[in-house]
Amino acid sequence: MVPTPSAPVFEHHAPHRLGTGEAAPRLSWLVDGAAQGYRQHAARVQVLTTTPRGQQTRSTHHLPGPDQVLVPWPSAPVASRTRIAVRVQVDDGDAWSPWGPWGHVETGLLDPADWTARPVGPPPSQDGEPGRVRATFHLPADPVHARLYLSAHGLVEAEVNGRRVGDEELTPGWTSYRHRLRYATFDVTEQVRAGENALGLWLGDGWWRGRLGFGEGVERFYGDHLAVIAQLEVVDADGERHVVSSGPGWRTGRGPVRASGLYDGEHVDLRDDDPSWSTPEHDDATWGPVVVHELDPGSALVAPTGPPVRCVEELEPVSAVEREPGRWVLDFGQNHSGRLQVRASGPAGHQLRFRHAEVLVDGELHTAPLRSALATDVLVLDGTDVEWEPRFTVHGYRYAEVSGWSGPLRPGDVVSRVLSSDVPRTGWFRCSDPLLQRLHENVVWGARSNFVDVPTDCPQRDERLGWTGDLQVFAPTAAFLFGVTGMLTSWLRDLAAEQEELDWVPPFVPYLPLPPFTELPRDPMAVWGDVAVLTPDVLHTATGDAALLRAQLPSAVRWLQHVERSAGPGRVVHDTEQLGDWLDPAAPPENPFEATTDRFLVATAYFAHAAARLAATARTLGEDRLAHEQEVLAGEVRSAFAREFLTPDGRPRDDTQTAHALATVFGLWPDERTAAAGGRRLAELVREADGRIATGFAGTPVVCDALTRAGHVEEAYRLLQSTHCPSWLYTVLQGATTIWERWDAIRPDGSVNDPTMTSFNHYALGAVADWLHRVVAGLAPAAPGYRHVLFAPRPGGTLTSAGATHSSPYGTVSIDWSLAPEGMHVEVVVPPGVTATVDLPGAPPVQVEHGRHTFHQPVPRHPDQHDQHDAQEAL
Template identity: 50%
Template sequence: MTLQRPDQEVPVRAVEDNAAIAAVRFEHHSDALGIGTPRPRLSWIVDTPTAGWQQAGYELEVYGSDGGLREQTGRVASDQSVLVPWPFAPLQSRERLSLRMRAWNTAEQPSAWSALFPVEAGLLDPEDWIARFVTPSWEEDPNAARPASLLRHEFAVRPGVFHARLYITALGVYEAQLNGVTVGDHVLAPGWTSYNHRLRYQTFDVTDLLHEGRNALGAILGDGWFRGRLGFGGGRRNIYGDRLALLAQLEIRYADGTTERIVTDERWHAATGPILASDIYDGESYDARLERDGWSEAGYDDRDWTAVRFVDRDLRTLVAPMGPPVRRIEQVAPVSITTSPSGRTLVDFGQNLVGRLRLSVQGPAGQTITLRHAEVLEHGELGTRPLRAAAATDRYTLRGASVETWEPRFTFHGFRYAEIEGWPGELQADDLTAVVCHSDLERTGWFECSDPLLNRLHENVVWSMRGNFLDIPTDCPQRDERLGWTGDIQVFAPTACFLYDSAGFLESWLQDLHADQRDLDGVVPFVVPNILGPTPPAAAWSDAAVIVPWVLYQRYGDAGVLAQQWPSMQAWVDLVANVAGERRLWDTGFQFGDWLDPAAPPDRPADARADKAVVATAYFARSAELLGQVAQVLGRTADADRYLALAAEVRAAFNNEYVTPNGRVISDAATTYALALAFALLPDAAQRRHAGARLAALVRDNEYRVSTGFVGTPLICDALCSVGEDHAALRLLTERACPSWLYPVTMGATTIWERWDSMLPDGTINPGEMTSFNHYALGAVADWLHRTVGGLASAVPGYRRLDIRPRPGGGITRARTRHRTLYGLAECAWEIADGQLTVDVVVPPNTTASVTLPGDAEELIEVGAGRYHWSVPYQEPRPPRLPLSLDSTLGQIRDDPQAWSMVRTTIARHTPALIDQIEAGNGISGNKAMTLRQLVAMRANNSTLRADLESVLAELEHNSATGKNI
């Protein structure tokens, strides 16, 4: 094999003044204002063009807010640059420091000193809070829709403000205003946590919003998740409480060193305003005629406002955010405005998204505009049935002034289409825009290849993650649900952590999981935060308690999250061990099983082909094994021995009960084989070989259409590749007939669907009750795309060592995968052209990579940081050819690219229209069981065509026998 390597592969021992510290993170925060830990771990990225750059040491300095040097480490001999322990005195509440650093390479040459990176602690002790929660004093009907509340307070500010911080949260959702200006850019703050255990507060720098003299601080409170309707089947209101309340503490530090605190207390005043009702599911109603101009400014006359009263709340539940907030991320313009068959005005934004509409309108006072939202159209009308009981409707009543601009504050919708009613005059495209909202995570992963349908599939995965990562990982963003289903994120977490920096986001959610789990004596609830009450243990769903922390460790190298979640993980595995008993089989109780197997009836989504006990016991083995490995990482030797032994017992029980000696798994379903292979449940190579062959046969026999649900889908491609069935995995991926990953793409999908056939081929909506068009779970295959087709994976936790191993095939001729690791950008790009495979790789500083290039003589190459280019001879391997004849089906012929090319050419020479019919999908394409003989019979005077096809088939058989390539 000929390798073409760049000159940079040889480490350059030059002066290191071109190495720079590009970024520093505190825990998982780039913006470290209001951080919630006194000892934030540090991570940094070195930017250098020097190939082979490895860190040998670092030096840190911290400076106080006065600019003076506080502490320094001196040179520390270490190659670690991710989640390095805080080496200084613990931060005190409110303390603000600035950190700078430099790093040494292995030639003992330092980088330049970095810029200063600020870090500031929030309120770390409950005793720091002197504010109290306040609520309007009026009485409310807890069962009715209630208007949003306005709260305000005026205060004086002396000259000489040095800086000011606003610490604030609410029971409900809030928007703060200071002197008429909105504070921050957060949406739906403080977000959704397990409020009875954890309530986030936010920290804002409001120095520039204050002025000498009279000032005013105000807040708008909406129901949000705290007391709005939550849950399906009608849901419930007031799950966490029936009174909205505000907690605010404005701390003003003056140049003379004194501090003044403005807090929520009995001096505040309350009123209602223009938001008549706001609900996560049902939308927002706003009457602009009720606006109170200047209400959050000093000098406003609030004599008709009511008093407030205190709400008792345990301030020990207050926590600082661990991840970024929800923000307005982008705007999407309409692509068309049309009239439906019933005469309604429909706006298409061209993309299924999550957020709300912003409108600009001019019209008479009292005119009400109604905005209804849906993901799809059915029969040319808004398809609202999948929303179930969610109204997803916003209403705006005009004030009658000049141009009025409005966007709802305290709701969000999942939609591509909007129906507009009551618009004054003719609606124009620039009158409306869709505002995309989600947690403002940093994008870290990208993939694209030569297949445009796969590119659209990947883009759909990204959009579904964006829409469902709105403060918590939800199942769907549009109907009367939008809950943190554990099973969905359990399967999707690896994909999420590649595409976006999800570390802080998911760590926060895991803390809620543990809190709610404690309430249920170790049972992990179906949804987190838990609003469903007591639920039974359920495999794959509840196993999120173990699997998601392990994913975070694998992707970010964060052993801290394992230590944090150890009690939760251990409690879950111990509970399942108790349920399974000495038999070590989990074959009793409720199970979701392989949820939404495409063979399950629409109204019975749990009726899968895979036996539920097989699924449950497989996950029991998996979680026990992972818990043993976690114990090893944490140095808990006795626990490691205990849980690894438990895992071995469960595997043995699994094999004794569910597996035949030759590797057949009970149910004989693709999902059960995928579980057995992916979770390494089969004890010997012969069993694995037979199970792999059977899995591949099931995939082929199903004509490469998907036959797995939530459990099997994320595993099946990896399972096939683990036994050398790469071709079957790629064919499964690229199949277009329903059910398949690409079927929704061919139907115009712009997000991942809940069901493989959420929309039926005739354009109607699946009749099942659960028919979301934005559900990321089935998009978990993107992780396999990144690692296998793209060839970019981590060889050790945290990407300190990369595993570069592209696997071309399936007709894909090029792919490019990039991931921004905690060390910098890693990349693998490959292309096949003219019998050569070219591979371009980027390895970040302070990392290494093992590169395996496919080809005639596969070779493992070890490289350090740098950019690399290789070119090797390459011919795509072909799977063993099945004997072909006139009685072979179209599916069998098309599964063999070489055979299909020759057969297609032969048919096209005789009857081009027949090929057009096959490839146009008019019914022949979908009928893969049709034989060549039946196809030939469709043409009159077909003897010549039959003879030519027989000749082609004979040639194929001869070439297969002799090993000749065509």
């Protein structure tokens, strides 16, 4: 077998990414076709760079050693607008492999001086219409290379000579605009031509000017104007470079979009649309001059580190019911984020209305959980046959109502386009229980729905904020299922920028001054603010990216300093604003922070855990002094936790699932005796609750792990496979296709819980999927970037088989196990460059190397036959 390296990946970018922001991008590659026992002894890296005018530079670099993930750039830093091609050879100690395929990226505008474009837009409008902007330009010769660099105050979509540019949605996304404004890069070489050309730009309110937040929210938070920042650079066949930059002289005019909001939807009147508006032939005599704005002096135009939002899937209705003539209710079979695409016809002036909701009540859309979000799109027809979808809105829904429809609703007339950040899928789970399989799919869809440029809490109501606590508890699951590091790197940079400005890790990023947070002291809110320490740690474990740890270290240190100041010399977090074990199912519906577990117990437990993880981060980075300081601090907090929250005999004063779980997983028990007793008590609490969950945001991610570590695997499975309310599988049996915000968002009597805070698409409580991957399937990283893997499945409950697959930085890692009367059969796959430990019940751990390995192990097993068989029949 001949080892063959893959095309290299640059940083965390997708292949062929345009407009990257790194002058010296790190490289990663896989190795295919290697014989068992393969070791990379060295690599050769060939670098080919090309300028827009076609000037090329080639170099070859010898890299000794086994590194193949995030390898430092071996060549000279590149300039703006450089096309980079890299390929790799590897040496296995006996011979050099053939050259692998080329990997490609292209840098964007790396220097602020590269920008000549200025923000331009329509004059202020009393009716709030977003308007459009256009410019014409002449090219003396055919183009050979053309790039459009595009950003906006608001949202923007471009057309060149009557054709849409690219397939990205909601450009430029949502960043902390006061600090960072992202731009996108598009290849428009095939759309421009010699002679006259036109560039047209649609504008939308988006996050810049639109309504944001809950309650009354805020409007026009970042500005009361809309503007586009567009720089078109063309190299023609004669080698001449032409730059068309937004600025004075550009024109603005009215378009068909009457209103555009992320919450309320889009209103479009096609009677005011002229398809020629973005062509040079268009007569723009009725258009006026643009208003020229300035960039915020504290904000920088930055290249993306992650993928854009795109349509990642299309859903056809699984049912369509005509409730009355012309009014249809459609079920797409899956809750998701997206918007409708319709094929329609009718007389000019005829209006179609599209409403969206997550659930039905009595066959009709139940919109109360949307709160004030209208989630309604309106289309006024122009008398022609049209294919249309909104441009600058996104909804969270499973069901849609179509009103004003003429004639039958045929297949393909209305489809739902699923919008999400185009993060690659990297993790899969499978098992013998269809209910658990559906639960895992719900987790996947919850992530897909809420990764819409920023990691939001929900995609449907008047909120959709980047809540830090939700992401913190879900990050391990997210990092297994999707390649989220690029997306979250951008978000963490925003977090650090907001933190530096506010001297506080806010509960959501980007931060908005929303009551009640504007009226509360800026206290360190545990679980939520701990994202500054714990999420970079999770991403480093998943990818081996120590540079990300280094970049976020000041933010992590600043967070712990804030917690330490608030706790004082007693090292116990008291007298601060805390959300605690948010949405504990026993908390009153109207007061979800009033959990049964003391919120200061939760905060102090997290204080100890965050200090310990920051110490580990510091050790990784060679910051030994900081590591020692944090290790001492973590020990002091653990001692304080025992004094304050444990009885003299070592039991938690709060006898709850969350208290026992946090103490177990965060290592807060004073000794082995109390740890064992705590584990036994946690198992008793689960049995006393008949398998019902009793944890919120803080306890849920750790409760199954706590039971497993304490040796009570069957109680963990009992929690997992319970179908009583509250439980994960209760939601599945109620028809959930995503993870709910509340355990009982739909109560056993079929009624919907308090609509002021009942989202049917929140991923936080789906953090249990991390345990499914690591413990049920038995696949976990044992070294950063999966350089070493732990296979340690722990069968239980009624499962007879399970497995997981992960696309690690080194290649595919996989495990499958099944039970038979004679014992447990296990098969694992280890990619080249990786070693693994196989730890099966009842057997000593075994070390294995690259390759496919099978094991047979007798496993005594006495499953707890609770209500699972009936549940499977119900599904």
